[in-house]
Amino acid sequence: MTSVFDFKATAIGGTEQSLGQYRGKALLIVNTASKCGFTGQYAGLEALHRDYADKPFEVLGFPCNQFGAQEPGKAAEIASFCSTTYGVDFPMFDKVEVNGPNRHPLYAWLTSEKKGFLGSRDIKWNFTKFLTDREGRVIARYAPQVEPSAIAADIEKLI
Template identity: 70%
Template sequence: MTTAYDFAARTIDGREMSLDAWRGQALLIVNTASKCGFTPQYAGLEALHRRFADQPFEVLGFPCNQFGGQEPGIAAEIAAFCATTFDVSFPMFDKVEVNGPHRHPLYDWLTRQKRGLLGTRSIRWNFTKFLVDREGRVVARYAPQVEPETLEPAIAALL
């Protein structure tokens, strides 16, 4: 059975990274953007990262420019923005596509595991969130308007 840990992606600093590095940990996987109305959710994601820092949990951010061109920067610009504006310390990856023929394999798998509104696979906007259990299975998909802090009980239940 395929799990989230079977995928790899390029980190924001250009290294190929296997999600197997987080095997045994619950994950919150989020497509992010720096110029979106939901961008302040970076603060909530960082709060979750810090709240569960000593537990088997991690937030993984995947910048995406597919929604209104709201992530136009290159990796270094995105990293600098996240660090200086929201003090982001959770792992960030290089830009990916989450929809369409060039969709990253991780997002192809995530959207097959948990469909969105009316059963669609497509990601509708920035800051769609996938919660993965400690066995690497997707247990929930959350719409962009769901604030990260409200996920704390669901995350705690997986730990």
């Protein structure tokens, strides 16, 4: 059985990391963008990260430029923006594609595990969120307009 912990991704600093390092933690995986109407959700994501810092939970951000070219920057620019504008301290990864033939393997798996509106696999926009349990199974998928704070009760059930 595949789990979220079976995947690797490039951290925003450029090093490849195994998501296995988060084994035993519930994860909230989010495709992000710096120039989006939902960009303010970085604050809510960081609040979840801080609120549950001492719990088996982590937020993981995956910048994506596939929606309206709203994440045009390079990794260093994205990291700087997130840190200085929203105080982001949760793990961020390098830009990925979440749809199409170059879809990152993690997102191919996430979208096959939890379909979106009307059963679609495709991610519709920035800030789509996936919640996995501590065993690495996808529990829920949330639309971009769902605020991070609205997910807190679901997170608490898993930690």
